Amino acid sequence: xxxxxxxxxxxxxxxxxxxxxxxxxxxxxxxxxxxxxxxxxxxxxxxxxxxxxxxxxxxxxxxxxxxxxxxxxxxxxxxxxxxxxxxxxxxxxxxxxxxxxxxxxxxxxxxxxxxxxxxxxxxxxxxxxxxxxxxxxxxxxxxxxxxxxxxxxxxxxxxxxxxxxxxxxxxxxxxxxxxxxxxxxxxxxxxxxxxxxxxxxxxxxxxxxxxxxxxxxxxxxxxxxxxxxxxxxxxxxxxxxxxxxxxxxx
Amino acid sequence: xxxxxxxxxxxxxxxxxxxxxxxxxxxxxxxxxxxxxxxxxxxxxxxxxxxxxxxxxxxxxxxxxxxxxxxxxxxxxxxxxxxxxxxxxxxxxxxxxxxxxxxxxxxxxxxxxxxxxxxxxxxxxxxxxxxxxxxxxxxxxxxxxxxxxxxxxxxxxxxxxxxxxxxxxxxxxxxxxxxxxxxxxxxxxxxxxxxxxxxxxxxxxxxxxxxxxxxxxxxxxxxxxxxxxxxxxxxxxxxxxxxxxxxxxxxxxxxxxxxxxxxxxxxxxxxxxxxxxxxxxxxxxxxxxxxxxxxxxxxxxxxxxxxxxx
Numbered sequence: 001x002x003x004x005x006x007x008x009x010x011x012x013x014x015x016x017x018x019x020x021x022x023x024x025x026x027x028x029x030x031x032x033x034x035x036x037x038x039x040x041x042x043x044x045x046x047x048x049x050x051x052x053x054x055x056x057x058x059x060x061x062x063x064x065x066x067x068x069x070x071x072x073x074x075x076x077x078x079x080x081x082x083x084x085x086x087x088x089x090x091x092x093x094x095x096x097x098x099x100x101x102x103x104x105x106x107x108x109x110x111x112x113x114x115x116x117x118x119x120x121x122x123x124x125x126x127x128x129x130x131x132x133x134x135x136x137x138x139x140x141x142x143x144x145x146x147x148x149x150x151x152x153x154x155x156x157x158x159x160x161x162x163x164x165x166x167x168x169x170x171x172x173x174x175x176x177x178x179x180x181x182x183x184x185x186x187x188x189x190x191x192x193x194x195x196x197x198x199x200x201x202x203x204x205x206x207x208x209x210x211x212x213x214x215x216x217x218x219x220x221x222x223x224x225x226x227x228x229x230x231x232x233x234x235x236x237x238x239x240x241x242x243x244x245x246x247x248x249x250x
Numbered sequence: 251x252x253x254x255x256x257x258x259x260x261x262x263x264x265x266x267x268x269x270x271x272x273x274x275x276x277x278x279x280x281x282x283x284x285x286x287x288x289x290x291x292x293x294x295x296x297x298x299x300x301x302x303x304x305x306x307x308x309x310x311x312x313x314x315x316x317x318x319x320x321x322x323x324x325x326x327x328x329x330x331x332x333x334x335x336x337x338x339x340x341x342x343x344x345x346x347x348x349x350x351x352x353x354x355x356x357x358x359x360x361x362x363x364x365x366x367x368x369x370x371x372x373x374x375x376x377x378x379x380x381x382x383x384x385x386x387x388x389x390x391x392x393x394x395x396x397x398x399x400x401x402x403x404x405x406x407x408x409x410x411x412x413x414x415x416x417x418x419x420x421x422x423x424x425x426x427x428x429x430x431x432x433x434x435x436x437x438x439x440x441x442x443x444x445x446x447x448x449x450x451x452x453x454x455x456x457x458x459x460x461x462x463x464x465x466x467x468x469x470x471x472x473x474x475x476x477x478x479x480x481x482x483x484x485x486x487x488x489x490x491x492x493x494x495x496x497x498x499x500x501x502x503x504x505x506x507x508x509x510x511x512x513x514x515x516x517x518x519x520x521x522x523x524x525x526x527x528x529x530x531x532x533x534x535x536x537x538x539x540x541x542x543x544x545x546x547x548x549x550x551x552x553x554x555x556x557x558x559x560x
Binding site: 013017019093094117118122126128130155159160166168169221224239242 | 343357361423494496513522
């Protein structure tokens, strides 16, 4: 089984972002960037499949500027075999990302594409589902477990409102990862060195024949309303009193 | 402007997330119909017909839609799309699963988790775990939208719309439903509860998590959790509150032993009153709490339970 994993370079999840004073966007200059945490889980899952003999090859793909190479190298250091950078400095919205990934999937012909369920910058939670639709493939989103079953099918456990559900999917299919699918490894230094020698191809969106013009225009970005500072109460008694008589929520 | 709202339901009953999505749909400035896709879902359709402002309810009642699989659900919505200018769904697990599929098939860039409608083309949505609010304008002729339900009032139930049966989509063998394990609970649903009591890593064990449940029951509330508590196995995943879990906005949110990572705060900061109980006075949760109590949760929570039961 060949696996394609899509990864995105995002502002590190520990970094507190700043909004540009003119409200034109989020200032990401000079911030620590990392692989989107859900995508790390996606890479980890594919690499585990390879270690178990379930996957034959793992290809990581990213869409973004030259610097997205670093994110791909991280994926290679975790154990992916090859990387593909679809290089663009333009803003690429989820529909365009899905179209580019479709082109990549048509080139690579994977049996499964794994993506993070959402990127922690735009919080869209769209790309995997869109890719599945464009390819006409079934989807398993927000997954917390996978298992190969009979007839070449995959059984996937999904995190849904109220609990878990299990689907049986016939590859080729698209999966998107939730937090509890696995705990991604840290790449070891020797593997980081080895990753530098693994193949990394670069293509332009135009070469794939995809129009990436944005459909959404950013009008402005603002701070969310701030909560006013609260009080530290001295005792459980004071807490109950204030909740009853001041906040009137009890 | 004609809008179609995908109903959230479990065939037997309609979920209040639907009512919030109808409010968002009506804010676009036109009419709103509701689509109930299910099997044996007549009761859910009857409930949807009572939502104020709904023009008509479309009921696709067929085994193909019994489990709300995204593939037939998206095909159904795409088949109806020609009549509508906007397709909306609550940003629930079901809505998030199906709507991007619809958007891609219609060649539309979806607008996810809107918290406000500025005009029929312009919407506000949180980005970066709610640390910024982006106003975006869509150039697509047709809109595909998911709605953050805590951000919209729930439409009243004073309506009497007609229910029309429509044809279902074809089933999809490439994706088969096997089973669903739903946590049965007598407590109110997390995203709709008036009170939420949530526990974090500070609770220490799944046994001790009973304290959180006990406090929630006493207040008639739902039980929530931080990612740390879910990862530690104290409580099932569906209780997770945060950026990628449930978004809640109850009247009262009590965070017990939760440090307050930005990803958690993203899921609860719109609560009316926030109480934090944590022994670490430096925990970031205190920065968003209206009332903070720096105390050992194993002393404070039992004392709180005693005081409230008295």
